[in-house]
Amino acid sequence: MMDLREDALALMDYLGIRPKKRLGQNFLISKEAIKKICDTADISSEDVVIEMGAGLGFLSEELVRRNPRKLILVEVDRKICSYLERKFEGKAEVLCMDMMSLLPSKEFSKIVSVPPYNISSRLVSSLLKSDFRKAVLVLQKEFVGKLKARPGTRKYTWISVLSQVVFHIEIAGYISRFNFIPTPKVDSLIISLVPKGISxxxxxxxxxxxxxxxxxxxxxxxxxxxxxxxxxxxxxxxxxxxxxxxxxxxxxxxxxxxxxxxxxxxxxxxxxxxx
Missing domain, CATH: 1.10.8 (Helicase, Ruva Protein; domain 3)
Incomplete structure (x- = not known):
């Protein structure tokens, strides 16, 4: 399996950090998943791309290689922010802030995010009000089940209705829980959200x-x-x-x-x- 486990452990040791439970930090370490996320985002040289929750910067590196017109990295952990600013100087703008305080105020065309599981509902709710062309998210498998739930089922809720009316929702891939550090208790799915243009x-x-x-x-x-x-x-x-x-x-x-x-x-x- 092509993963970045050793790189992640070495980087965390270098920065003197450990994943913070209160921030919901689970770092993606699968090269294959990172490539799939970026392929799904289909980034062009005209795109302004925002990565919400940049973490250790592994996904950010691949986004830089895709050569968007502008790349914005959002990260709330100050130690990680300082590292990202040094690493991506001249390649990306780094915003050290809570990603949820950004939406829907920043202009961008593509959104890429591996968000903490505990903000999934808030994030999707905020995206309902945002102007963008495509969002590619890594979300808990069970939560994606809610987004795509059918009427009359147990999982069918208000967010199922709103998401299905406002977005075209596609599942692009599966990510095992063992592709994260630390290992969460759930598996994840890569999904794309494309707005239907409803006012x-x-x-x-x-x-x-x-x-x-x-x-x-x-x-x-x-x-x-x-x-x-x-x-x-x-x-x-x-x-x-x-x-x-x-x-x-x-x-x-x-x-x-x-x-x-x-x-x-x-x-x-x-x-x-x-x-």
Whole structure:
């Protein structure tokens, strides 16, 4: 197996660091996976690429070799940041900050990330509001199952609906847990997210519809929202397809949801969506 295990251990020893559990640090050490991630990103000389959570810089090195117009590396660990600034001086811009505080404020065309597992939901939620052409992420296998879940299944949630409406979602590859240091308890998948071009206004309305519906997921949607389509109105929220949720959002509009359900704004708390 072609991996970077010895390189990673030597570099961590040189920098005097150990993976921090509070930061969710699991460093990818598979050359094959790194190549697959970059191949999936399909980087051109016109792309502005942001790597969110650059870690030890192994993926960053391959991104540099792909010769994007600009490469931005984001890393929150200050010791690692200092190392990345030295290593990639003149080749990439290094931002020492929490990746979640960056979205959706920076302009870029491609996103590449091996994020901590514990921010997967927040990250995908933020990407729903961001302008980019393609994102390639390494996410926990079980979480990807939620993104691609079908109506009526246990894994089908609000993030399933929003992700499937807003993005084309493709699974590009599998990464075993043994390709990380330290070894996590879960396996991962490489996925690509390509926006379908749905407007921000529609996405915001859709979010209100979906969160209201999933607050009472087993009730008929017609009892929760003002639905004119009788066929849809008789369905339970958990059985509605993403396209049906989009149809609802387009038909009733965000202003009606706001007026009719202003007393239910607590439904939106706990998500990472800020309207």
């Amino acid at each position: 921000r206004d529609i996405i915001e309305t859709l979010f209100r519809v979906v969160m209201t519906a999933f607050s009472k997921r087993r009730r008929k949607i017609g009892k929760i929202l003002p639905i004119k389509n009788r066929r849809i109105a008789e369905k339970r929220s958990i059985n509605l397809s993403p396209d049906e949720f989009l149809e609802i959002a387009l038909s009733i509009g965000g202003d009606k949801i706001e007026r009719s359900y202003s007393n239910k704004k607590d439904v939106y708390r706990g998500s990472s969506w800020h309207l």
